[in-house]
Amino acid sequence: MFYRENGQFKSSYASDQQMLPILQDRVFMLGLLAFAFIAVPFLASDYLFLSILIPFLILTLAAIGLNLLVGYCGQISIGHAAFMAVGAYAAYNLVLRLPQLNFLVVLVLAGLIAAAAGILFGIPSLRIKGLYLAVATLAAQFFMDWLFARVKWFTGYSSSGSVSTATIEMLGWKIDTPARKYVFLLGVLVVFTLVAKNLVRSHIGRAWMAMRDMDVAAEIIGIRPVYAKLTAFAVSAFYVGVAGALWGFVYLGAWEPLAFNLSLSLNLLFMIIIGGMGSLLGSYFGAAFIVVLPIFLDQVPAMLGVPIPTALNSHLQSMIFGALIVFFLIVEPQGLARLWAIGKEKLRLWPFPH
Amino acid sequence: MKKNWPVVALGAALLVGLALPLATGASAPGFYVEVLLGGLMTGVLYSLVALGFALIFKASGVFNFAQGTMVLFAALAVARLAERMPLWAAILVAMAIMVALAWLIERLVLRPLVNQEGVTLLMATLGVTYFLDGFGQIVWGSDIYKIDLGIAKEPVMVLDKVFQGGILVNKEDFVSAIVAAVLVAGLVLFFQKTATGRALRAVADDHQAAQSIGIPLNRIWVIVWSVAGFVALVAGVIWGSQLGVQFSLSQVALKALPVVILGGFTSIAGAIVGGLIIGVGEKMAEVFLGPVLVKAFDLAGGGIENWFAYVLALLFLLVRPEGLFGEKYIDRV
Numbered sequence: 066m067f068y069r070e071n072g073q074f075k076s077s078y079a080s081d082q083q084m085l086p087i088l089q090d091r092v093f094m095l096g097l098l099a100f101a102f103i104a105v106p107f108l109a110s111d112y113l114f115l116s117i118l119i120p121f122l123i124l125t126l127a128a129i130g131l132n133l134l135v136g137y138c139g140q141i142s143i144g145h146a147a148f149m150a151v152g153a154y155a156a157y158n159l160v161l162r163l164p165q166l167n168f169l170v171v172l173v174l175a176g177l178i179a180a181a182a183g184i185l186f187g188i189p190s191l192r193i194k195g196l197y198l199a200v201a202t203l204a205a206q207f208f209m210d211w212l213f214a215r216v217k218w219f220t221g222y223s224s225s226g227s228v229s230t231a232t233i234e235m236l237g238w239k240i241d242t243p244a245r246k247y248v249f250l251l252g253v254l255v256v257f258t259l260v261a262k263n264l265v266r267s268h269i270g271r272a273w274m275a276m277r278d279m280d281v282a283a284e285i286i287g288i289r290p291v292y293a294k295l296t297a298f299a300v301s302a303f304y305v306g307v308a309g310a311l312w313g314f315v316y317l318g319a320w321e322p323l324a325f326n327l328s329l330s331l332n333l334l335f336m337i338i339i340g341g342m343g344s345l346l347g348s349y350f351g352a353a354f355i356v357v358l359p360i361f362l363d364q365v366p367a368m369l370g371v372p373i374p375t376a377l378n379s380h381l382q383s384m385i386f387g388a389l390i391v392f393f394l395i396v397e398p399q400g401l402a403r404l405w406a407i408g409k410e411k412l413r414l415w416p417f418p419h
Numbered sequence: 420m421k422k423n424w425p426v427v428a429l430g431a432a433l434l435v436g437l438a439l440p441l442a443t444g445a446s447a448p449g450f451y452v453e454v455l456l457g458g459l460m461t462g463v464l465y466s467l468v469a470l471g472f473a474l475i476f477k478a479s480g481v482f483n484f485a486q487g488t489m490v491l492f493a494a495l496a497v498a499r500l501a502e503r504m505p506l507w508a509a510i511l512v513a514m515a516i517m518v519a520l521a522w523l524i525e526r527l528v529l530r531p532l533v534n535q536e537g538v539t540l541l542m543a544t545l546g547v548t549y550f551l552d553g554f555g556q557i558v559w560g561s562d563i564y565k566i567d568l569g570i571a572k573e574p575v576m577v578l579d580k581v582f583q584g585g586i587l588v589n590k591e592d593f594v595s596a597i598v599a600a601v602l603v604a605g606l607v608l609f610f611q612k613t614a615t616g617r618a619l620r621a622v623a624d625d626h627q628a629a630q631s632i633g634i635p636l637n638r639i640w641v642i643v644w645s646v647a648g649f650v651a652l653v654a655g656v657i658w659g660s661q662l663g664v665q666f667s668l669s670q671v672a673l674k675a676l677p678v679v680i681l682g683g684f685t686s687i688a689g690a691i692v693g694g695l696i697i698g699v700g701e702k703m704a705e706v707f708l709g710p711v712l713v714k715a716f717d718l719a720g721g722g723i724e725n726w727f728a729y730v731l732a733l734l735f736l737l738v739r740p741e742g743l744f745g746e747k748y749i750d751r752v
Contacts, residue, residue, distance in 0.1 A: 141538050143484075143545075193736050196482040196537055196684075200676045201736060204729035211726050215718040327670070331545065338542055376561060380553040387550025394543050395531040 084262060101251055106244040114243035121356045122250040123311045128336040128348035129261050130304025135334070136342035137265055138297035139277025140190050141199050144206030145305050145333050147186075150325035151209060152179040152306025153313035154219050157228050160314075161221050168235045168314075172253070172307050179306020180299040182209075187298030191291055194280075206327055214322035229319030246315050253311065257304060261345055264300065273297050274343075305333075338390050341402030350401040358382060428738075433696075437703060454706050455699060460596040462698020464654055467599045468675035469682065469690040470606055471650035476684050477623035478643040479529060481540045485547040487672035489648060491664075492555040493517055494655030498564035498664045506568070510656065517648030518641075520551075525640045552669070564664040566656055568594075595657040602653055603691060606646070610687065619643060623685070677732030701727040 068089040075081045085091045109118065131145050156175035159166060166174075186205040190198050213219050220228050233240040233249075240249050264270050272293040275283035284290055313320055332355060340351025359382050366373045373381065397403055411418075468486060475483045496516055500509035528543050568591065610616040621629040622639045630636050651672070658668055678697050682689025701724040709723050 139538075141541065189733060189736050196541060197680060197736055199482065199484075199541060200680050200729065201733050203673070203676065204726065204733040207726040207729050211722055215722060216716060217718070331549070334542070334545065335549070377557065380557045380561070382553065383549045384553030384557070387546045387548065387553065390546030390549065391528050391543050394535075394539055394546065395528075398539065 082266075084266075098255070102248065106248055109244070109247075111243045114247050116360065117356055118247050119243065119250060119316050121352055122247070122254050123308050123316055124333075124336065124352040124356060125349050126254055126257055126311065127305050127308035127333055128340065128352045129258065129345055130301045130308060131333045132337045132340075132342065132345065132348045133261060133265070133273070133304065134297050134301035136337055136344065136347075137270060137277060138273035138294065138301075140187075140194070140294060140297060141196075142202040142301075142330075143199050143334060144186075144202035144204070144209075144327075144330050145301075146309075146325040146327070146329035147202075147205040147209035148179045148183055148302040148305040149309025149312060149329065150213055151182045151302075152176060152309030153320070153325065154213050154228075155179065155306065156310035156314060157230065158219065158221070160230065168233045172310055175310040176303040176307040179309065180303040183298040183302020183306075184295055187295055187302075190294050190298065203327075206330055210323060210326060213325075220322075226322045227320060228313075230314045233314060240315070250311060250315060253307070257307070258345060261304070265345070269293075269296055269300075277343075335386055335390060337400075339393055339400055341400030342398075344399070344402035346405065347400050347402030350405070354401070355386075358385065433700065436708070437699075439707070454702055457592070458699035458702030459695060460592045460698070461702060462695040463596045463599040463603070464657060464694075465674055465678050465698050466603055466691045466694025467650055468654045468672050469678035469694050470603060470687065471647035472675045472679050473682075473684060473687060473690045474606075474619070474643050475647050476679070478619055479622075479640050480537060480626075481529065481544060482537060483647065484541060484544040485551060486647065486651065486675055487669035488548045488551045488555070489517070489520075489651035490655040490658070490672035491666065491669040492520075492551050492559075492655075493648065493652040494566065494659035494664045494668055495555050495559040495564065497652070497656050498566050498659060499559045501566065506566075510652070513652055514649060517652055518645045521644030521648050522641050524644055525637060529640055530637065556666075561666070564659075566659040566664060568656070568660045591660065595661070599653065599657065602650070606650075607687060615642060674728050677728040680732040681735050697728045697731065700731060 068087075070087045070089075073086070073088060075086065080086070085094060105118075127145070127149060130148075131142065134140050134142055134145075152175045155178040156171050159171045159174055160168075182205075186202065189201040193201065214226055217223075217226075220226055238245075240246055265273070272283070272288045273296075275286070275288050276290060276293045276297075280290060283293070309325065313324075317324065336351030336355050337348060338351070339354055340349070341347025359378065362373060362378050362381060362385075393400055468490065472483055472486050475481055475486075493513055493516075496513040497506075497509050500512050503509075504512070524547060528547060529540075532540060532543055610620060618629070618634045619639060619642065621632075621634055622636060626636065629639075654672060655664075655668065658671060662668065662671070674697065675694075678693040679690055680693075681696060682691070682693025704727045705722075705724040712718060712723065
């Protein structure tokens with residue numbers, strides 16, 4: 066409706082492989098980025114940053130990580146918060162023990178450590194799949210919960226087992242105000258999204274998807290299952306580990322031993338089911354949904370004059386989540402991202418659908 | 420004997436671990452037997468929940484993540500209903516609720532998702548978990564409640580002639596373990612001897628064949644989920660009376676997952692034996708291995724039993740993916 070791609074021909078391999086082949090899409094994306102980077106920091110209030118935008122950005126990163134594993138490689142994990150915990154505690158210890166490191170280096174190292182943990186717990190996926198793997202990842206969840214709650218070395222021998230972080234400072238840039246945190250996170254997320262997008266378009270991503278669609282056939286056409294599955298676990302855990310480090314340092318600031326528990330894992334899974342498995346855009350939608358719904362439930366009834374108590378709110382939330390999961394699995398297994406694509410296609414042809 | 424050495428090695432390691440506290444004299448024999456009994460009693464409850472789990476998996480191919488939440492839901496229902504009526508009536512009403520729940524799940528979740536992949540169904544039960552968590556706590560409240568079974572809680576000294584100092588056994592534990600054991604036996608009989616049980620096993624073996632000889636699949640699913648609800652109810656009441664009815668109950672019941680992994684998904688005997696192994700194993704690990712680890716690594720407390728079952732199942736998966744009694748499948752990837 067808004068634009069047509071008529072007259073835009075692909076005349077070289079490079080233009081055939083562009084991420085956004087249509088000019089208008091490129092303009093829109095640039096505009097969106099400019100808006101997000103330049104306008105939002107001036108327009109948004111601190112409340113908007115702290116309770117919506119910052120958690121949204123970090124959870125999106127984690128959801129992308131999980132989506133690479135579950136949506137693209139077809140390996141289920143219900144213990145991914147464990148890798149967030151690994152990332153967070155790794156970053157905490159790196160900052161504590163090597164304070165001269167740049168925070169970006171810390172982030173990457175934390176991600177790598179989480180990736181190592183991901184490979185370790187991904188090894189069972191070579192022998193088992195589906196439902197069995199679910200239990201194997203649950204083992205990761207409960208083991209990591211225990212490890213970080215009990216082994217004092219990880220928490221720097223703090224008496225209560227909870228840790229707190231200092232303000233991040235790198236290259237003379239202090240990330241202290243909500244707006245600065247937002248810009249920093251947005252930058253990280255954009256880079257990671259670009260990397261993920263290119264990963265899933267490359268041979269690695271194709272190998273993952275082949276494993277997901279039919280592992281026997283994938284092996285026959287020459288994809289090594291060991292390599293495909295373990296890279297998926299490693300990359301996924303890397304993303305989630307970085308998200309965990311950011312969650313701890315930028316969003317929480319200080320956290321208790323069980324901040325990365327089973328329910329966070331389930332929330333991550335929920336995001337990609339609702340948002341759309343095997344879709345990066347879906348990770349954004351899912352994360353946005355899970356961040357906004359509680360606030361929506363809190364604000365809207367209050368505006369209508371029937372405020373909901375907090376406990377009821379959280380229970381109502383989990384009821385809605387549950388009902389939505391079942392609903393989406395039945396009606397639209399590819400989630401909000403698929404609805405978005407359908408809407409776009411309809412609009413493209415409208416008002417002449419034939 | 421070929422290629423079985425990893426299983427043998429793991430089994431031997433477990434047995435050695437089991438015998439070590441006695442052999443090294445780290446514990447008195449009486450205390451050791453006490454821990455062993457405690458583990459067995461928990462194990463019977465794990466077996467019970469795992470049984471419901473294995474049943475659902477056999478009959479409908481669903482990996483029911485919601486089992487733990489069903490335990491919590493049933494326990495909450497009994498606890499709150501018992502405030503208004505006698506305990507037996509509360510249990511009956513709660514059972515009716517669980518049957519209704521089974522029917523609803525079949526109707527609203529399973530039927531539209533028939534013939535979907537296992538992972539999709541797993542995620543659907545994840546949705547059920549979320550829903551029941553919220554729903555249960557809205558309807559029944561989210562405080563900690565008590566279920567009073569009317570059995571004295573004080574420990575009884577038994578066998579004080581055999582061991583020095585005797586063995587302390589909690590009477591309530593003892594009664595509940597017996598109840599659970601009777602139930603497990605009853606369920607096994609139900610499956611082996613009755614017409615419905617036979618139909619259930621037929622469905623488990625082959626959905627299409629069962630349907631073609633006139634077994635109504637949908638009704639079978641309702642029955643299976645009701646049985647799982649019943650099992651959840653019993654486990655919920657027993658655990659609820661011991662630990663109090665609270666949210667953590669659903670995580671305790673999740674331990675049925677490693678149990679079925681250990682025992683083999685499709686085996687009733689596996690669920691029972693797996694439950695006992697895990698029950699004893701984690702209790703032993705907590706009591707005997709825990710302090711050693713705490714001392715060696717300077718930990719901030721034990722709590723090994725939170726993950727021991729899962730890691731044991733994980734190790735087991737690596738050496739024998741089909742479990743102790745599961746049917747071997749061959750999959751060349």
